[in-house]
Amino acid sequence: MPRMGGQELYHRIKEYSEELATRCIFITGASRSEGLQEFIASTGNPSLSKPFNLEALRRLVIQSSSQDDS
Secondary structure (H helix, E strand, C coil): CCCCCHHHHHHHHHHHCHHHHCCCCEEECCCCCHHHHHHHHHHCCCEEECCCCHHHHHHHHHHHHHHHHC
């Protein structure tokens, strides 16, 4: 993203709404560095690595939304 990274965006969303932050799915094309893995794990949110197909994204969205219902 040109003006801010995903971690900063996530933190801004979380400041705005904790509930909304739980609904984020991280999509990264960056190498899965240890720092990035630790950050994503600390959020408890799901993630997808690029490249991915739309079916994988669809499954993850459905899985995430069904967890919200429980």
